Amino acid sequence: MRHFLVFCFGIIFSTNLLIAQLPKKSSTSDIYHSVQKLNFLGTALYIAAHPDDENTRLISYLSNEVKARTAYLSMTRGDGGQNLIGTELRELLGVLRTEELLAARRIDGGEQFFTRANDFGYSKHPDETLEIWNKKAVLGDVVWAIRTLKPDVIINRFDHRSPGSTHGHHTSSAMLSVEAFDLASDQSAYASQLSLTDTWQPKRLFFNTSWWFYGSEENFRNADKSKMLSLDVGVYYPLMGLSNNEIASMASSQHLCQGFGRVSSRGSENEYIELLKGDLPKNKDNIFDGIDTSWSRVKGGKAIGELLYGVENNFNFKDPSQHLPQLLAAYKLLQNISDEHWKAIKTLELEEVIANVLGLYLEASSEETDAVPGSKITIDVEALKRSKADLKLNSVSITGNATSLSTNIPLKTNIKENFKIDFKIPENTNYTSPYWLAKKGSLGMYTVDDQELIGRAETPIPFMATFHMAIEGTPIALKRPVVHHYSKPDKGELYEPFEVLPEITARINDKVIIFSDSNSKDIPVQIRAGRDNVAGKISLSVPPSWKVTPSEIDFSIAQKGDENTVHFKVTPPNKESEGEITPKVTIDKKVYSQELVIINYDHIPRQSVLLPASIKAVRLNIQKAGENIGYIMGAGDDVPKSLEQIGYKVFPIDLNEVQEGTLANYDAIVVGIRAYNVVDALRFKQRYLLDYVKNGGNLIIQYNTSGRSGLDFPNLAPYPLTVSRDRVTDENSPVTILANNHPLVNVPNQITENDFKGWVQERGLYFPNEWGKEFTPILSMHDKGESATQGSLLVAPYGKGNYIYTGLSFFRELPEGVAGAYKLFANMLSLGKTNSNLDNTPKN
Numbered sequence: 001m002r003h004f005l006v007f008c009f010g011i012i013f014s015t016n017l018l019i020a021q022l023p024k025k026s027s028t029s030d031i032y033h034s035v036q037k038l039n040f041l042g043t044a045l046y047i048a049a050h051p052d053d054e055n056t057r058l059i060s061y062l063s064n065e066v067k068a069r070t071a072y073l074s075m076t077r078g079d080g081g082q083n084l085i086g087t088e089l090r091e092l093l094g095v096l097r098t099e100e101l102l103a104a105r106r107i108d109g110g111e112q113f114f115t116r117a118n119d120f121g122y123s124k125h126p127d128e129t130l131e132i133w134n135k136k137a138v139l140g141d142v143v144w145a146i147r148t149l150k151p152d153v154i155i156n157r158f159d160h161r162s163p164g165s166t167h168g169h170h171t172s173s174a175m176l177s178v179e180a181f182d183l184a185s186d187q188s189a190y191a192s193q194l195s196l197t198d199t200w201q202p203k204r205l206f207f208n209t210s211w212w213f214y215g216s217e218e219n220f221r222n223a224d225k226s227k228m229l230s231l232d233v234g235v236y237y238p239l240m241g242l243s244n245n246e247i248a249s250m251a252s253s254q255h256l257c258q259g260f261g262r263v264s265s266r267g268s269e270n271e272y273i274e275l276l277k278g279d280l281p282k283n284k285d286n287i288f289d290g291i292d293t294s295w296s297r298v299k300g301g302k303a304i305g306e307l308l309y310g311v312e313n314n315f316n317f318k319d320p321s322q323h324l325p326q327l328l329a330a331y332k333l334l335q336n337i338s339d340e341h342w343k344a345i346k347t348l349e350l351e352e353v354i355a356n357v358l359g360l361y362l363e364a365s366s367e368e369t370d371a372v373p374g375s376k377i378t379i380d381v382e383a384l385k386r387s388k389a390d391l392k393l394n395s396v397s398i399t400g401n402a403t404s405l406s407t408n409i410p411l412k413t414n415i416k417e418n419f420k421i422d423f424k425i426p427e428n429t430n431y432t433s434p435y436w437l438a439k440k441g442s443l444g445m446y447t448v449d450d451q452e453l454i455g456r457a458e459t460p461i462p463f464m465a466t467f468h469m470a471i472e473g474t475p476i477a478l479k480r481p482v483v484h485h486y487s488k489p490d491k492g493e494l495y496e497p498f499e500v501l502p503e504i505t506a507r508i509n510d511k512v513i514i515f516s517d518s519n520s521k522d523i524p525v526q527i528r529a530g531r532d533n534v535a536g537k538i539s540l541s542v543p544p545s546w547k548v549t550p551s552e553i554d555f556s557i558a559q560k561g562d563e564n565t566v567h568f569k570v571t572p573p574n575k576e577s578e579g580e581i582t583p584k585v586t587i588d589k590k591v592y593s594q595e596l597v598i599i600n601y602d603h604i605p606r607q608s609v610l611l612p613a614s615i616k617a618v619r620l621n622i623q624k625a626g627e628n629i630g631y632i633m634g635a636g637d638d639v640p641k642s643l644e645q646i647g648y649k650v651f652p653i654d655l656n657e658v659q660e661g662t663l664a665n666y667d668a669i670v671v672g673i674r675a676y677n678v679v680d681a682l683r684f685k686q687r688y689l690l691d692y693v694k695n696g697g698n699l700i701i702q703y704n705t706s707g708r709s710g711l712d713f714p715n716l717a718p719y720p721l722t723v724s725r726d727r728v729t730d731e732n733s734p735v736t737i738l739a740n741n742h743p744l745v746n747v748p749n750q751i752t753e754n755d756f757k758g759w760v761q762e763r764g765l766y767f768p769n770e771w772g773k774e775f776t777p778i779l780s781m782h783d784k785g786e787s788a789t790q791g792s793l794l795v796a797p798y799g800k801g802n803y804i805y806t807g808l809s810f811f812r813e814l815p816e817g818v819a820g821a822y823k824l825f826a827n828m829l830s831l832g833k834t835n836s837n838l839d840n841t842p843k844n
């Protein structure tokens with residue numbers, strides 16, 4: 001069992017190269033680099049909280065210069081971030097960011113691991129973070145990573161001694177690492193893990209510090225560096241023709257959805273790492289100093305080293321196949337060592353070196369992108385050897401196939417052999433969707449019960465082709481994943497993961513449907529066939545006291561991948577109510593209610609994600625005034641769609657066409673999130689917006705980010721207004737209504753503290769902290785232990801109209817169907833439009 005587990009982690013390592021787009025084809029420089037890595041027996045583990053936290057300069061340096069096995073353990077998959085390149089948010093963003101991390105690791109040579117912690121959004125303090133994460137479970141996952149990876153050195157990205165100075169997830173990642181450093185070797189800690197692995201004590205723990213943690217470069221220059229190592233990570237690799245920092249920039253530029261695309265840099269550059277635990281290396285530029293990273297660290301390794309160091313020292317760049325005898329001799333010795341950990345890792349590495357010196361090309365591919373359990377596919381196998389060595393291909397087997405294809409042929413030099421294998425996908429095969437999304441999680445944690453899955457970046461590849469060979473008489477079995485291989489006229493040759501998916505999936509496009517009165521709505525449901533000729537019935541389950549017609553609909557779809565749309569009529573009850581609507585598809589008594597989401601970008605392999613097909617339905621008694629809303633899109637949000645759901649007509653405003661008087665017909669104009677950060681044209685058009693207010697309009701501006709010196713936008717408001725970095729991150733923090741008599745909290749909807757229940761992610765961000773006396777602050781709120789902020793919703797009359805600035809997170813609340821947020825937003829849009837006995841002047 002122990003053996004198997006180490007093996008699994010190794011598999012991830014070697015197949016990362018294959019799963020992404022093109023299979024790696026190694027030049028002699030690449031082979032030489034692999035031999036150097038083969039001869040380094042040391043491991044470094046880098047620990048932080050999110051995708052993009054990791055220091056790719058250091059990871060690349062450790063992997064490519066030091067030649068260490070180097071891994072990045074990210075506490076989370078980054079579900080809580082923004083997405084600059086597409087619409088994926090939350091768990092789908094987590095899938096995208098996982099793949100971006102893997103893409104980065106393919107470039108910098110690291111490996112990627114995770115805990116089960118979920119990125120639930122910004123957290124000010126590790127106390128909060130560790131309460132929302134299940135601290136015990138996440139700590140266990142860090143211990144598990146240490147026990148299975150067995151790092152000699154661990155490097156934290158963040159400082160465990162400074163809670164409150166950065167994101168709570170950051171500090172928590174460092175605190176957990178410090179605790180796990182000691183616990184991993186403790187037999188009594190997380191003892192159940194020890195049936196699958198054994199304890200491990202890393203030698204050193206470091207903190208990857210920089211001047212940033214000291215407040216200024218000058219402070220850092222003067223800081224005591226006696227416990228610090230300084231590493232020049234700007235080294236140049238002649239074999240690659242690249243500087244380490246160039247590789248690092250290419251790797252971090254994979255974080256495209258976070259906007260990390262950047263230019264590369266070259267030249268000498270120092271990284272500082274401060275020793276936290278363990279002994280200080282004597283040699284201050286070698287993180288592994290004093291740790292045996294040679295073959296002699298494993299029992300029986302010395303003889304292997306003698307062979308492999310010989311290969312490295314006398315490497316033949318013109319014809320590396322000359323080294324085959326020594327490589328095979330080392331391979332045979334390696335199979336007899338007792339250290340299962342290094343045996344598994346080094347066997348995989350050595351097998352790939354042997355394959356590469358032979359110019360061996362092995363591929364197993366399907367013309368299908370995906371298939372359903374129980375179906376039959378054809379697997380195309382290609383085997384080619386491009387050196388003179390004697391190689392006999394005995395057989396090819398596929399995971400889960402009882403019989404293997406017996407080939408029994410010698411491969412002739414540079415003559416390719418092709419075979420076809422008819423393969424039935426076993427009925428009990430799991431779907432290939434991300435394993436951490438298979439079960440419902442909590443706010444802070446994914447639910448993963450299988451200990452052997454915990455930590456893994458991706459769902460294990462379902463089918464591997466094993467090529468059973470005899471190379472110069474030595475039996476060696478090489479594995480290759482079954483992939484989908486095809487070409488597109490406009491993209492060229494493509495490799496993608498081969499996936500196993502359900503025979504049917506269903507989806508409702510709107511994830512939240514708001515019923516603002518008791519009228520019924522038409523709900524279209526798309527049904528997608530996962531195989532040819534699928535037929536069945538579909539029904540919709542609705543909350544109690546809601547009605548749906550018809551009760552079921554028959555359907556049939558002839559072609560795999562095709563979609564049918566069916567329509568149901570859903571009627572909400574008279575009173576306010578909310579619940580889930582779920583499509584249920586029945587085929588031969590089996591019920592399906594998952595939807596399929598495909599994530600497809602050029603920088604990552606295609607991802608097929610299965611999610612529960614349920615949507616949220618909300619019956620809301622909401623009053624509103626006005627009808628036509630102009631919307632200026634900023635960085636992108638779904639607020640317009642939400643406003644349409646409650647009956648507004650929303651018109652996107654093209655700023656290029658805005659001139660004197662063109663805005664007059666809107667009942668209100670809403671400015672989308674971060675517009676003043678990202679839309680340059682606002683600098684020239686803002687005066688028209690303020691004129692619109694002066695002439696009786698109603699302008700609502702949502703949050704914008706602010707640097708340390710504030711938001712640089714001179715006429716943001718008609719009166720003084722300073723946007724700060726104040727935010728309230730706890731979505732349950734209490735809210736006090738300050739301006740009880742103001743129309744914003746009275747007409748047309750009465751707002752009470754109850755309307756701030758059920759909010760998600762946060763209250764709001766980048767609240768103004770100073771404003772002119774013309775403004776009325778409407779609400780007060782604060783996170784635990786902090787002083788009250790009053791800038792979340794500010795309103796001021798200007799001319800005949802009203803100017804509203806709000807950092808409340810409507811862009812998160814409305815798409816989630818939060819009733820109170822809708823009512824408050826309707827009041828903002830209705831301001832000045834309703835006949836009311838209430839005085840419109842601020843009183844507070």
Ligand SMILES: [Zn+2]
Pocket residue numbers: 049050052053167170
């Ligand atoms: Zn981060």
